[in-house]
Amino acid sequence: MKLMLADDHPLFLEGLQYLLETHGIQVAGVAKDGKEAVVQARMLQPDIILMDIKMPVCSGMDALKLIKAEMPEIKIVMLTTSEEDEDLFDAVKYGASGYLLKSTNARELVDMLSDLEKGEVPLSPGLGIRLLKEFKPSGAYDNNASPQRSEEAKRVQLTERQLEILEMVARGITYKEAGDALGLTERTVKYHMGRIIELLQLENRAQVIAYAARMGLVKYRTLE
Incomplete structure (x- = not known):
């Protein structure tokens, strides 16, 4: 380095x-x-x-x-x-x-x-949550959310496991802690985050958190 x-x-x-x-x-x-x-x-x-x-x-x-x-x-x-x-x-x-x-x-x-x-x-710690708050769209989980936003969110299909990991990382939980909570190894959690970044075609974890919040892919209720 x-x-x-x-x-x-x-x-x-x-x-x-x-x-x-x-x-x-x-x-x-x-x-x-x-x-x-x-x-x-x-x-x-x-x-x-x-x-x-x-x-x-x-x-x-x-x-x-x-x-x-x-x-x-x-x-x-x-x-x-x-x-x-x-x-x-x-x-x-x-x-x-x-x-x-x-x-x-x-x-x-x-x-x-x-x-x-x-x-x-x-x-x-805590900065991932701030990114989510900044980029969370108004009404992202409202039944009246715009069809266009829903269609945008559907363009990328993340597995339930990937969504769980993304929510935890966004809350500032470490990969090791997320793995312990989900019964996975730290290496497996890192692999999933790598796949999430690849699927969303972004460059890094911070951009993934912001994008996921903006597209309504992360359950913001878990942060409240």
């Missing part, structure tokens, strides 16, 4: 770099603002960028848009103190591969980065 960090707080940056390297994760370079992050990304071609949102000169969100437009293969995870819904939704919309709060502990961060390499999407 070739990793790059972007944050405008030197002490946090140094501490994060030390933490990652003690866990065997190579930090190829660092940037102190969004503009420098774009330049460094071009030079270093990292696999993953951990990037703050609120930075001087060029924000992390603007840097995200620029990097994904030019180098879409780079996975960018926003690592921020911002719990604002607008930042979360914009990050997903502009192609972030994950959204983590700086309150995440070291072990969780390292594990999530490892999962990211396997194609999963790291989200801090």
